[in-house]
Amino acid sequence: MTGYFITFEGGEGAGKTTILQAIANQLTEEGYEVIATREPGGIEIAEKIRSVILDPSHTSMDGRTEALLYAAARRQHLVEKVLPALKHGKIVLCDRFIDSSLAYQGHARGLGMDEVYKINEFAIEDCMPDLTLLFDIKPDEGLNRIQANSCREKNRLDLEEIRFHEMVYEAYQLLLNKFPQRIHSIDAHPSIAEVEQQAYKKVKAFIGNM
Numbered sequence: 001m002t003g004y005f006i007t008f009e010g011g012e013g014a015g016k017t018t019i020l021q022a023i024a025n026q027l028t029e030e031g032y033e034v035i036a037t038r039e040p041g042g043i044e045i046a047e048k049i050r051s052v053i054l055d056p057s058h059t060s061m062d063g064r065t066e067a068l069l070y071a072a073a074r075r076q077h078l079v080e081k082v083l084p085a086l087k088h089g090k091i092v093l094c095d096r097f098i099d100s101s102l103a104y105q106g107h108a109r110g111l112g113m114d115e116v117y118k119i120n121e122f123a124i125e126d127c128m129p130d131l132t133l134l135f136d137i138k139p140d141e142g143l144n145r146i147q148a149n150s151c152r153e154k155n156r157l158d159l160e161e162i163r164f165h166e167m168v169y170e171a172y173q174l175l176l177n178k179f180p181q182r183i184h185s186i187d188a189h190p191s192i193a194e195v196e197q198q199a200y201k202k203v204k205a206f207i208g209n210m
């Protein structure tokens with residue numbers, strides 16, 4: 001039996017992390033076996049790579065180095081955590097995956113989505129998500145939300161110019177058009193509770209035949 005690999009994507013401040021946790025709790029209460037995890041990170045080695053990538057003092061990090069580090073963290077997380085869970089029939093909810101690299105490094109950093117896809121193909125082999133929820137929020141609104149939430153840690157990518165985040169937004173729209181079967185867009189402008197409801201419905205519809 002294989003489980004379901006569901007990824008949550010979107011720009012900064014879309015609320016996806018909070019919503020992912022709420023959906024994981026809800027599904028667990030309903031009796032599903034669920035793991036909630038995140039990228040970059042989720043396991044010790046990948047969390048260490050995360051701290052190198054996101055350290056605000058690492059201003060000289062080259063774009064390709066950044067892309068390779070994300071791919072390396074992804075590989076280790078997949079092998080150590082995601083694949084074993086899927087093998088046991090669990091539902092894996094993962095905060096960000098390959099689409100983040102395509103959007104942030106491929107498009108916004110200008111490395112090219114096809115180039116970044118290639119290194120990720122090496123990292124993930126053929127393990128693409130079964131379903132991806134894209135939390136759609138305009139960059140200026142997302143960044144305002146982050147600023148309003150003073151508890152949230154600011155990382156190196158949060159510090160990018162608004163243009164960078166607009167490119168990320170644009171990239172996600174390109175990906176939505178490219179993978180219409182896999183990626184489902186969710187309007188993230190309403191309240192977190194409403195967005196959570198929409199996301200929960202999508203996930204339930206997808207796993208409904210389990």
Ligand code: TYD
Nearest residue numbers: 012017039040070096097100101104157158
């Ligand atoms: P995080 O604090 O988890 O941000 P968020 O709550 O927005 O998910 O930090 C992850 C950052 O790393 C975020 O700015 C997006 C970025 N990122 C990439 O640039 N490429 C990637 O492949 C991944 C997984 C994340």
